[in-house]
Amino acid sequence: MIVSANExxxxxxxxxxxLSGRPIFKGIxxxxxxxxxxxxxxxxxxxxxxxxxxxGGRIKPDSGTILVHNQNVxxxxxxxxxxxxxxxGVLFQEGALFTDLNVFxxxxxxxxxxxxxxxxxxQNLVRMQLNAVGLRGALNLKIEQLSGGMARRVxxxxxxxxxxxxxxxxxxxxxxxxISRGVLxxxxxxxxxxxxLTSVLxxxxxxxxxxxxxxxxxxxxxxIIGEGTPSELLKTEIPQIKQFTHGLPDGPVAFHYPAxxxxxxxxx
Amino acid sequence: MNQLQQLGSSGINFCGNLGLSGLFLFRTIFSRVKWRQxxxxxxxxxxxxxxxxxxxxxxxxxxxxxxxxxxGFNTLRKFAAEQELGQLIALxxxxxxxxxxxxxxFAGRAGSALTAELGLMRATQQLGxxxxxxxxxxxxxxxxxxxxxxxxxxxxxxxxxxxxxIGGHFVxxxxxxVDDGAFWSNMQDAVGFHEDILNGIIKSLVFGFVITWVxxxxxxxxxxxxxxxSKATTRxxxxxxxxxxxxxxxxxSLMMGGW
Numbered sequence: 001m002i003v004s005a006n007e008x009x010x011x012x013x014x015x016x017x018x019l020s021g022r023p024i025f026k027g028i029x030x031x032x033x034x035x036x037x038x039x040x041x042x043x044x045x046x047x048x049x050x051x052x053x054x055x056g057g058r059i060k061p062d063s064g065t066i067l068v069h070n071q072n073v074x075x076x077x078x079x080x081x082x083x084x085x086x087x088x089g090v091l092f093q094e095g096a097l098f099t100d101l102n103v104f105x106x107x108x109x110x111x112x113x114x115x116x117x118x119x120x121x122x123q124n125l126v127r128m129q130l131n132a133v134g135l136r137g138a139l140n141l142k143i144e145q146l147s148g149g150m151a152r153r154v155x156x157x158x159x160x161x162x163x164x165x166x167x168x169x170x171x172x173x174x175x176x177x178x179i180s181r182g183v184l185x186x187x188x189x190x191x192x193x194x195x196x197l198t199s200v201l202x203x204x205x206x207x208x209x210x211x212x213x214x215x216x217x218x219x220x221x222x223x224i225i226g227e228g229t230p231s232e233l234l235k236t237e238i239p240q241i242k243q244f245t246h247g248l249p250d251g252p253v254a255f256h257y258p259a260x261x262x263x264x265x266x267x268x
Numbered sequence: 269m270n271q272l273q274q275l276g277s278s279g280i281n282f283c284g285n286l287g288l289s290g291l292f293l294f295r296t297i298f299s300r301v302k303w304r305q306x307x308x309x310x311x312x313x314x315x316x317x318x319x320x321x322x323x324x325x326x327x328x329x330x331x332x333x334x335x336x337x338x339x340g341f342n343t344l345r346k347f348a349a350e351q352e353l354g355q356l357i358a359l360x361x362x363x364x365x366x367x368x369x370x371x372x373x374f375a376g377r378a379g380s381a382l383t384a385e386l387g388l389m390r391a392t393q394q395l396g397x398x399x400x401x402x403x404x405x406x407x408x409x410x411x412x413x414x415x416x417x418x419x420x421x422x423x424x425x426x427x428x429x430x431x432x433x434i435g436g437h438f439v440x441x442x443x444x445x446v447d448d449g450a451f452w453s454n455m456q457d458a459v460g461f462h463e464d465i466l467n468g469i470i471k472s473l474v475f476g477f478v479i480t481w482v483x484x485x486x487x488x489x490x491x492x493x494x495x496x497x498s499k500a501t502t503r504x505x506x507x508x509x510x511x512x513x514x515x516x517x518x519x520x521s522l523m524m525g526g527w
Contacts, residue, residue, distance in 0.1 A: 056400050082402040096397030099389075112305070113403050 008033050009166050009198040010055055015064035017047070017054065024050055026222035027064065032166075037192050037199040039213035041206070043244065043253060046219050048202040049093070052168045055200065056088060057081045068166065086114060089164035089197075093171045095155035097143045103130070104139045107158045114162060129157040133187060149180025153187065160191060166198050167191070173205040185211050206245050210234060218244060220253070289485045296414050296484065299407035309412040317378040317413070317480075318420030322427070324377050325370055329428035332365055333357060333435030340436075341444050353446050354455035357436035362459060362468045366429040368516050371475035374421055375508035379483040382413055383504040386487025387497035395488070410484050417483065421476025422469050429468070467523045474515060479508040 010032035017025045024047035032038045040048050053059045054066055057073040066073050071084055097106050107126045111117055117125070130136045133153040138146065146154060152172060159167065169188065173181045189212045192199045203209045209216065210230035218226040218233065218241055226233060226241040234245055243251030259265070340356040389395050389409065398405045433455075440446040459465065483504045490500035 058396065058399065082404075085400055085402040088400070090397070090400040092393045092397055092400075094393050096393035098394055098397075099392070109403075110401050113401070113408075 009069060010200065011065075011067040012055075013065050013067075015054070015066065016062045017050065017059075018062055019050070023222050025061075025064075025219075028219070028222075028224050030217050030224065030227075032198060032200055033215075034198050035192070035196055036214040037188065037201055037212055039201045039203060039209045039216045040219060041202075041204060041209060041216055041244070042219040044204060047222070048204075048219065049170050051219075052090070052170050052200065052202055055168060056085065056090060086162060087165045089159035089162070089167045091152070091155055091159050091167070091169045091172055093174060095151040097146075097151055097155055097158070099143045101143070102139075103135065103141050103143070103146070103154050106143070106154060107161055109158065110162045125161065126157075129161050130154070132191070133157045134183070147180075149176050149183065152176065152180070152184060156184075156187060156191070160195065160197075163195065164197065166200070169199060169201045169203070171203055171205075172201070173203060173208045181205070181208050184208075188212055206247070210245075220244070288489070289481070292410075292485050292488065293481055295406045296410050296481075299404060299411045301407055301411070306412070309408070310416055313412045313416035314420060317374075317382065317416050318423065321374060321377045321420070321424060324373055325424045325428050326431050328369060328373055329366075329431035330435040332369060333361060333432030333437075334439045336360055336365070336432070337436035337439035337444070341440055341446070350444075350446055351450040352454055353436070353440045354451035354453075355458035357440070358433060358455040358459045359464065361429050361432040361436070362464050364516070364520075366432065367425050367468050367471040367475060368512060370425040370428040371421065371472060371479060371512045372509055374417075374424060374476070375479045375483075375505055375512065378417060378420070379479045379504050379508050380501045382417065382480070382483040383487035383490065383501045384497055386410075386413075386484060387490035387492075387500050390488065390490060391492040391494075391497065405488075410488060413484055414480050417480030418473070418476045421479065422472040425468065425472035425475075463523070467519075471516065471519050474519060475512050478511050478515060482508045482511065 008031040010030075012028060012030045015025050015028045016023070030038075030040075040051055042048055050059070054061055055068060055073065057068075057076065060074045068084060069087065071080070073081065073084065076084060098109065101109065104126055107129050108122050111122050111125060127136055127139070130139060133156055135150060135153055135157070138150060138154070143151065143154075156172075172184050172188065176184065185208050188199065188201065191197060201209060201213060210233075213230055216228065216230055216233055217224050220240060226236065226238060228236070233241060236242060236245075240252040242248070243253060336357050337353060340353055340360075341350055344350045344352055344356065386395075386409070395405045395409065398408060437451060441448050441451050486500040486504045486507075490496045
């Protein structure tokens with residue numbers, strides 16, 4: 001989905017990146033248009049989280065450009081990068097909540113760090129954020145008292161408290177029970193529409209992602225092997241995409257890890 | 269050839285780590301401080317590394333003072349010099365045992381805890397999360413721990429010295445019958461403020477600096493998994509202890525050379 005520069009919040013062109021000599025991305029192009037939820041999907045180990053780290057400027061590409069709000073993140077100074085990051089919210093796979101702070105203080109953290117709001121306003125804003133994710137009642141709980149789903153929702157409240165323009169979700173549904181997955185699907189869609197966000201959702205959970213994504217890119221082997229709306233991708237007959245979207249155990253991605261001949265291995 | 273390559277690789281890694289740890293220290297010391305939040309962060313770390321280390325430091329000080337008194341008394345008695353016990357305890361504790369043993373205990377108690385905590389923060393993406401929230405973990409997480417360790421170490425060593433002398437007094441005077449007045453007056457005559465007490469404090473300040481530096485560096489750059497945190501914690505205790513003992517020798521020779 002190539003869109004014009006002023007319509008897209010994130011533009012990636014000819015991105016190449018390798019880790020310890022192993023190529024992760026071999027020249028990918030993608031766009032994240034404003035106010036849309038775009039999913040990046042693919043099998044485990046294809047570098048989906050790495051892509052989020054590249055967008056957030058935590059790592060630099062070998063070549064190619066990543067423009068976020070028309071700024072090349074790899075070329076930014078630390079100060080400029082931190083300024084840009086204030087406009088980005090990230091929901092980490094594990095939530096990344098600070099274990100030495102309680103729920104309230106976790107959500108208040110970005111406000112205390114980046115604003116000079118009076119305490120009573122912080123109290124109200126945090127309560128409003130927690131109410132939006134259904135956890136106002138958990139205000140004073142410690143992080144270790146939260147279930148996995150609750151932790152993810154607190155992390156979501158924290159990630160959106162400064163009103164980011166771009167949200168990055170790293171495997172939000174992984175390890176969640178069906179109810180929590182349903183809650184997260186609802187929250188991601190509602191927050192995106194209500195707050196006018198732009199969302200990048202990295203996941204390999206096909207049903208949940210297909211419910212909320214406006215557009216999906218599927219990455220495998222360092223390249224984009226397919227892209228389109230969820231309904232287009234679910235109907236495709238391209239074997240590699242079909243295997244992934246339908247969860248087929250065997251196909252272009254073989255069931256067996258490459259190995260010597262089975263008979264030879266067993267000395268038959 | 270393989271062994272030669274390995275040796276070269278180890279040398280390069282060592283230099284790389286040394287450079288990285290130097291840069292890390294620079295960033296820690298000169299990180300931009302938000303004074304509004306700095307004091308609460310610092311004081312909570314001072315409590316964790318200092319106050320929570322008190323029990324082990326004080327108990328160890330007490331026992332070391334008692335055992336030095338016992339050993340010293342039996343040796344001095346051979347020369348009919350048991351009245352010099354106070355001097356013996358004070359000098360050995362203030363000059364050497366206080367700073368060194370307190371530092372070794374501090375490395376085991378507070379240093380390993382700092383490394384494990386930072387390693388776990390790395391593994392649970394808390395440090396990465398902070399960076400993505402445009403908050404520098406160097407000032408928010410590392411710097412308060414570093415300064416708290418640096419300040420706590422000399423205070424703990426002083427308390428160790430005090431308790432060790434009390435323990436020595438208990439064994440020497442109350443138990444073995446050394447004269448109370450001789451115990452304190454010999455100590456007062458022999459211990460100098462600059463060459464003994466101040467030098468001991470300088471030593472413990474240097475040890476605190478090194479231990480906390482090693483601890484936060486190892487934790488911050490530990491591999492984000494259980495095995496990585498375990499390795500980093502072990503390295504903290506081993507490197508800190510060896511550095512404390514080596515630096516003790518260097519500092520003692522400098523101080524004896526008339527510093």
